[in-house]
Amino acid sequence: MRAARLLTLILTVLMTATIAFVLLRVVPGDPAALMLGLDAPPAELAVLRHQLGEDQPIWAQYAAWLGGLATGHLGTSFQYHAPVATLIAERLPVTLSLAAAAMVVTVVVALPLGLLAAVRAWSPLDLGVLAATQLGLAVPNFWLGILLLLAFSVSLRWFPLQGYAPLHAGVAAWAGHLVLPAVTLGAARAAQLMRFVRGAALEELGREYVRTARGKGLGGRAVLLGHVLRNALIPVVTVAGLQIGFLLGGAIIVEQVFGLPGIGRLVLQGIFARDLPVVQGAVVVLAAFVCVLNAVVDLLYGVLDPRVSVE
């Protein structure tokens, strides 16, 4: 089963690379003309066409692109005159820090509140949680970010307005720059996960084994944490795993709100400067990351629920 999962993973990554190739090398017609603009001198165009391999047949370009990917060569940035792989490697830690911090926010908020809402189903607290989740899903992350900036950076001055501090510059500075972006990115995901935790826990609470556990004389907390949470976690992990794609996608936007120098900014600069190799490389790397993380979640699922790995 694991071998099959690995094969699916490889095929999906291959397909994302193919789609990126078709979108950015085939759809624009002449990428060199798109990158240099309409009034570019023919000599420069010819040089760039040669650099991009456009003078080769399309299947040779495709093979070269896949071969490059397999060996970690994503082409050369037209704008920075540097390997795309290096540019991505410099910015990936920012995006991943943001996504990971947002994941922590999501789980820390969603698990306890979702469980509590399920235990007190249809109480004012539960209804409050339900209303908050609707609101959390409706408020776009970049607007939430702007509101948080208005409140905590402009008015209260608790957090820096813009920018990023790498981890080696000190944990406090790193965390200080990440708190607001992580809350911004995690809020909607937390809302979604909370709805799901609540639903899953409600479902488990109604099962016979819960009645048995209570009949044995176990206290509310023991039943909730020892039995309900463990079983409710199985679907919750799947949903949390699906959030990874949303988190990495959302990170692109949230980076812009807080001026974080991550992959999102690199992609946008690439679009504005018509630096197609950068866009192409960043898109494939991010998509591959999502695929790998989803595969990891699939395997985790088997660890949490032994019934799955037996099949």
Added chain:
Amino acid sequence: MTRRRNRALWAGLVLLGVVLVGVGYQVLWGGGADVRIAVQQRLEPPSATHAFGTDDLGRDVLARVLGGGAIAFQVGLVAVGIGLVGGTFLAMVAVRWRRWPARILGAVMDGLMAFPAILLALAIIAALGTGYVQAMIAIGIGLVPVFWRQTRAQALAVEGLEFVLAARALGATEARVLWRHVLPQIAPLLVIQATTTFSGAVLAEASLSFLGVGTQPPLPSWGRMLLDATRALGVAPWMAIFPGVALAVTVLGVNLFGDGLRDALDPQLRRLTGREPVV
């Protein structure tokens, strides 16, 4: 389920109604997307003449918010239309020809779904250029696999039912069976799906415009207005508040309406929305 209890549907309709009336007024009598620049009255706070204040070019924020609504609904409708028509058509192709067309389509759709939606949209925009028409197309293409997956699964389920067999036995062609018998069966689900994806499409347009690659100035867009607002955050907070409120109210309205619609059209799904107590 009585009408009184389907509160989500009505709450959603009211919220959407408020936005649509405002947007309709702006389009019909307020000059639509074209809002006059008046630099001498720039960055004025909300007042009797400018209920939502003015922006950094002295334009009325209320008029721009309503004009931006027209763009948002237009992009949302067209993008969902592209996803609905494209996804449904390809799903029917995959149901009709089960062997290699279905397999190739399946692989391509899986590949498209592996991208975070916003990333796919950015890649398409990198190829097509920036602008709201390009944003519409990019968002629409991202929705194709969403509709494809659901329509195909439902069509395969419906296709095995007796009335479909009966139609086949009477000599109906495959195309006729799919068009006249299978598609009408799954139409309610498609309507629900279209509603839930519409709010996502509106959000996507705002996100792309916030990133600067969607709707371009001078056309108003909620996302673009919020981008402009970040440059005047300390001086003109109203520029950051009102477009966001409009966006959130619209998305909340559509989400509630979609939830209510699902309850009304398909009561069996109600349990999954978590509104009815399970224990």
